[in-house]
Amino acid sequence: MGRIFKERTSVDEALRLFLEHISPLKKTEEISLETCTGRVLAEDVISERNVPHYRRAAMDGYAVRASDTMGASPTNPVMLQLSDRVEEGSLTWVHTGAAVPEGADAVVMVEDTIAVGNLVEIRAQVYPTRNVGQVGEDIKKGDVVFEEGHLLRPCDAAVLALLGLDRAKVFKKPVVAVIPTGDELVSRQKGRDVLLPGMVLETNGLMSSLYVNKWGGIPRYLDIVPDSPESIKMAIEANMDTDMILLSGGTSVGKRDHGPEVVAALGELLVHGIGVSPGKPAAIGVINNVPVVCLPGYPVAGLVALYLFVRPGIRKLAAIPEISELILKRRLAAKVSSKIGYVNFIRVVFEGDKVRPLTGAGAGVLSSVAKADGYVLVPENIEGYDEGEEVDVFLIE
Structure with a gap:
């Protein structure tokens, strides 16, 4: 034949x-979040919960009623009573990420306060919701978090875990x-x-x-x-x-x-x-x-x-979405010759901010690929590139 x-x-x-x-x-399958990186979602992911599901402090400091801080400044501080609950004239210490107690609608950063026994000197005015993350601020119940066809990354797996999921439906x-x-x-x-x-x-x-x-x-x-x-x-x-x-x-x-x-x-x-x-x-x-x-x-x-x-x-x-390939712009350290009528695959190595074509790199010399950092594709209608010309360089995976 x-x-x-x-x-x-x-x-x-x-x-x-x-x-x-x-x-x-x-074709679809369900896999664990620990193995989902690089896989393609086979369905929309719709949140069944709010994230966060509570009001949380965005700073270390004191939960307060914003109205109690009106006019506060370094030269005109307001004194509030430290307490285990927030009422008129009192405040409570909160860590970043902690639940903001009932009665409070803002958090004063610790940098803007001075504690004196059970009293706290407030040296900055805050407004309602200041330094407070609201319920559903990150993700709201009913939100479409990811659409079918999304290529999952490690950060996406963490988001799915936040939603209470431990598995993802992906294409095989x-x-x-x-x-x-x-x-x-x-x-x-x-x-x-x-x-x-x-x-x-x-x-x-x-x-x-x-x-x-x-x-x-x-x-x-x-x-x-x-x-x-x-x-x-x-x-x-x-x-x-x-x-x-x-x-x-x-x-x-x-x-x-x-x-x-x-x-x-x-x-x-x-x-x-x-x-x-x-x-x-x-x-x-x-x-x-x-x-x-x-x-x-x-x-x-x-x-x-x-x-x-x-x-x-x-x-x-695999229904993997199109991702722009990394292309580096580099100037040639030597001339590149190629055959008209063919796309030519030229292996190159980096030399500082330039690339140099490998010599003696025939089709049977596999080590030429291992030695190369990337390759240049010379279009079929071009006889080659001169030294100093800028070319697109694709990295060898």
Whole structure:
């Protein structure tokens, strides 16, 4: 099997086609607040209580009737009696967060007072509600605190706990099958010694699985599948219960590259050959509504396909809201060359306030990614950037 690339699809068009064939899963589950960070709410959260549910002191000081402090100042202090309740002419000590007693409608900060035995000299006038948090000041009963689709953060978990909740209803994570293929691959468990020439350790599946987990999916990391159409077909069919399938390796046009044609035989091959370098041999398709990404075997090319297609695909499956990616503006410390007609993935390292492209960073040199701090995407209609030009730098996760 195997075929020549008859055409090359742009990155934007390939991504559009891919996402067009993906629908959010909308399967839900309830999880504890301790594990909810990074999950997406599957329902609106409406408060069934006021927070706070009592009037609370916003400062250390004395709870008073505001009318008893009229005209008070450092040169004209008002003397009030310290008591265990607040009535006309008396006050009570309160700590920050403590309940403000009945009869009091304000708190005088301790800095504005001087205690003399059972008398307190008030040296500042306060008005009703001054330094007093009202019932429901934070959250009112009936408030929509979070809407469906909200991506939960640690601070959000604390708010849910304030509402008296200990669990959250969230969308389930998509399950992603990661299927490494290749007769030349050796599992890490069996390849602890130096391998024979032509044999390589299977690491792309490990990398893919870890990124799937990082981006909000649940990886199902499978054993190595031989370079045979029937073996690949059986592996795919055995994992049709997943929400996405990643085939690693066997995507080019050689005699042992069968992945894209197996996908075409089982379903629909949307794209084979993408205008990105490295990563041109990547392919995307769909089988019985399950999206499939064929990742190139060269590790950096596979990584590029992961970033460009798998990450947005998982985010759509998991209904994860769009979040602006951190982009740094930096000037180039050296010229960058690229191929017209391809989006070029250029690995860079920081040098002070500039970035320098890594040299000798071919598609098979995985360490070039580990050495890099980030990458620059050179558009397909540009031949490169000159030294000193400002570029957008994306951090490598």
